[in-house]
Amino acid sequence: xxxxxxxxxxxxxxxxxxxxxxxxxxxxxxxxxxxxxxxxxxxxxxxxxxxxxxxxxxxxxxxxxxxxxxxxxxxxxxxxxxxxxxxxxxxx
Amino acid sequence: xxxxxxxxxxxxxxxxxxxxxxxxxxxxxxxxxxxxxxxxxxxxxxxxxxxxxxxxxxxxxxxxxxxxxxxxxxxxxxxxxxxxxxxxxxxx
Numbered sequence: 001x002x003x004x005x006x007x008x009x010x011x012x013x014x015x016x017x018x019x020x021x022x023x024x025x026x027x028x029x030x031x032x033x034x035x036x037x038x039x040x041x042x043x044x045x046x047x048x049x050x051x052x053x054x055x056x057x058x059x060x061x062x063x064x065x066x067x068x069x070x071x072x073x074x075x076x077x078x079x080x081x082x083x084x085x086x087x088x089x090x091x092x
Numbered sequence: 093x094x095x096x097x098x099x100x101x102x103x104x105x106x107x108x109x110x111x112x113x114x115x116x117x118x119x120x121x122x123x124x125x126x127x128x129x130x131x132x133x134x135x136x137x138x139x140x141x142x143x144x145x146x147x148x149x150x151x152x153x154x155x156x157x158x159x160x161x162x163x164x165x166x167x168x169x170x171x172x173x174x175x176x177x178x179x180x181x182x183x184x
Contacts, residue, residue, distance in 0.1 A: 039135065040135055041135075042134055042135040042138050043131065043132055043133075043134040043135050043174065046134050046158050046174040046176060047174045049158060049174075050158065050159070050160040050172065050174045054160065054172070061158060063155060063156075064155075064156040064157070064158055065156070066138050066141060066142065066153060066156055066178065067142070068142040068146065080142065080146070082135065082138040082139045082141075082142045084138060086158065
């Protein structure tokens with residue numbers, strides 16, 4: 001079974017609290033998850049991490065990584081898009 | 093004189109390349125600068141950092157910090173806004 005797949009939550013276009021809830025549910029089952037986002041969703045990922053941290057003292061934010069990815073757009077050109085990875089750890 | 097003030101660049105609503113240019117100019121005079129942004133500008137700050145890093149091998153990104161700030165809005169309520177700090181170091 002792919003036990004590893006659910007420790008990454010991709011932040012996209014759903015409402016903020018959808019990601020907060022699913023992150024907290026995942027953190028009850030495993031010690032660390034990672035929020036990943038790219039482009040315009042980067043700000044939302046930071047918001048999700050901050051809300052989780054503020055809610056309780058049970059979680060802390062690890063080392064944030066920023067990077068960029070090359071994507072091929074529909075016109076065949078390569079575009080670079082910024083990405084962010086925010087690890088969140090359970091403190092208990 | 094306030095020598096220290098210009099090692100922080102606040103990312104706001106100006107065009108992307110304005111910040112890239114002023115960051116690179118600052119980095120020719122000092123070894124480290126920090127990009128700061130909050131709310132909707134967070135994604136732009138990540139883009140600025142990535143463009144600077146991609147341009148040359150002369151710069152590297154340090155430990156990214158995310159946090160939140162309490163602001164009082166015009167209706168008197170307190171709102172939390174997410175913030176990001178991205179240090180950029182000269183490698184030479």
